[in-house]
Amino acid sequence: MQSHHDLSRFNTLGLPCVAERFAAPTSVEALQELLWMAGKQEWPLTVLGEGSNLILPEWLKGLVVRPILDEWRLEESKGRVLVHAGAGVNWHTLVMELARRGLWGIENLALIPGSCGAAPIQNIGAYGVELCETLEAVHLLHVEDGREAVLPSRACAFGYRDSVFKRELDGRVVITRLVMRLSRISRPRLDYGDLATHVDAHPTALQVAEAVCTIRRAKLPDPALLGNAGSFFKNPLVSLEAAERLLRDYPQLPHFPQPDGRVKLAAGWLIDRCGLKGWRQGHFGVHERQALVLVHFGGGSAAELLAFAESVAGQVAERFGVDLEREPRLAG
Ligand SMILES: Cc1cc2nc3c(=O)[nH]c(=O)nc-3n(C[C@H](O)[C@H](O)[C@H](O)COP(=O)(O)OP(=O)(O)OC[C@H]3O[C@@H](n4cnc5c(N)ncnc54)[C@H](O)[C@@H]3O)c2cc1C
Structure with missing residues (x-):
């Protein structure tokens, strides 16, 4: 755990911010231990992903945790493909890797910055697709007592840029893993904006993801530059x-x-x-x-x-x- 940790480079807005305490646990057990310590010491807790949807104050009191749970794996049987992704996995890298393997479902969500752990918080969406359409379940820890739980997608109250994590569970849980259901059957979703004009009649998942990246790069400022x-x-x-x-x-x-x-x-x-x-x-x-x-x-x-x-x-x-x-x- 570090004290007085500079978070200016940990938020895409580039706002100046110093965290009173900062820790980046690499296992669920280490995260549980930090939650227990924060509770005991009554430190206010902030969970940080990649800081692409956060407005940080100049001084962040208490403890900031950035879960580095960066493993993912595929579980495939009888035509069913499940992806298990740790909270610290970079969302865009995972999307591209899965599209490269010919898996359909989240290719329209390419180039959305941030971590997998933050994706359910606002039910990320783009180009006519939302995370909730493929999400099966969310694994999490309760901040109060470190208890592990699995929340099925139907219990997440997903809406447009909305979920139970912004409401009843706001500040009460840390997401540790996502489980998503993808498909090997070609299912291009090209009806949003001008996406269809950027691909062939029968594109691969990777071609759709790459087209989304091209369009987004032309439209949106790169946080690394601005x-x-x-x-x-x-x-x-x-x-x-x-x-x-x-x-x-x-x-x-x-x-x-x-x-x-x-x-x-x-x-x-x-x-x-x-x-x-x-x-x-x-x-x-x-x-x-x-x-x-x-x-x-x-x-x-x-x-x-x-x-x-x-x-x-x-x-x-x-x-x-x-x-x-x-x-x-x-x-x-
Ligand atoms: C250039 C740009 C383009 C974007 N385009 C889109 C878009 O097209 N669609 C879209 O939906 N969003 C978009 N976003 C917003 C952002 O990318 C997403 O909201 C993303 O999911 C945030 O991920 P993060 O890891 O950066 O989260 P952070 O900004 O670090 O955190 C966001 C919130 O999630 C909480 N959180 C983070 N990790 C966890 C965890 N493990 N457990 C519990 N809570 C957690 C934080 O406390 C905070 O409240 C864009 C952002 C940028 C900068």
């Missing part, structure tokens, strides 16, 4: 009446009817229409190509970022009457 946490706001879900009212005034507004009757609107379009693409204030700005992404030019703090984001959301609310909800999570 600090960001991907989409800063969720696409808002509004009632059918509210959507119809907006569509009368703005017929070009991208909108997606949902099974529950609500309508999902494109937050990036709303921000763009407020004239905010490329808008900069101090150390933060709205990305010049993708209005949904807020970027950090260096030298700023979490408090400044939150004030900047509030100002963006405020302008959208004033013009369209739609509230934007933040996607990255606040630590500490």
Whole structure:
């Protein structure tokens, strides 16, 4: 365990942060021991993956744990393929490796930064696919007593960028392993955006994953070059009446009817229409190509970022009457 550990390089926004204590356990037993110690000493606990969906404060009190459980394996029998992936496995590396082996199911989720352990937290999704569609179960430890448990996917209350881990279990568990069910049967999902135009009529899983990478690289800023946490706001879900009212005034507004009757609107379009693409204030700005992404030019703090984001959301609310909800999570 290290004290006063610098986390500036452990978050893709590149915010300055020092953790009071930091540990990177490499086994479930070591993680259990840390949970027990944190409980006994009453240290507030923060779980860190690769920091690509987190807003870190300058000082993070208590203990930060970054599980380095980086083993994965395939279990295959009678046409059933299960992937067991430790929480510390890099998500994108796993997606590419599985696509290379001809396994279908998560190829559309290529190039999403972060660890496997964090993937269920907001039910990662992209290009018309969400993690919950292939997830079988989540192995976890209860923070309170280190107890191991396995949560089947149906108990995870998955929704759009949402799960039980952001609600009832928020701060109460550490995910140690995912189990996903993939398929050897070709199942390309190409109906989202312009993905179909980037591949042949009968692509392999690897070709789909590579096409997704190409499109994403052209659209999104690379956090290694410009600090960001991907989409800063969720696409808002509004009632059918509210959507119809907006569509009368703005017929070009991208909108997606949902099974529950609500309508999902494109937050990036709303921000763009407020004239905010490329808008900069101090150390933060709205990305010049993708209005949904807020970027950090260096030298700023979490408090400044939150004030900047509030100002963006405020302008959208004033013009369209739609509230934007933040996607990255606040630590500490
Ligand atoms: C350029 C860019 C593009 C992105 N594109 C997408 C996208 O297309 N779709 C999408 O859904 N997301 C996207 N994201 C967001 C991000 O990649 C995902 O949310 C990812 O799952 C976060 O993983 P992480 O390991 O970095 O988690 P972190 O940021 O470290 O943590 C995120 C949350 O998960 C918790 N957590 C982490 N590990 C564990 C664990 N083992 N057990 C319990 N809790 C844990 C943390 O406490 C925190 O609350 C993007 C981010 C960036 C920077």
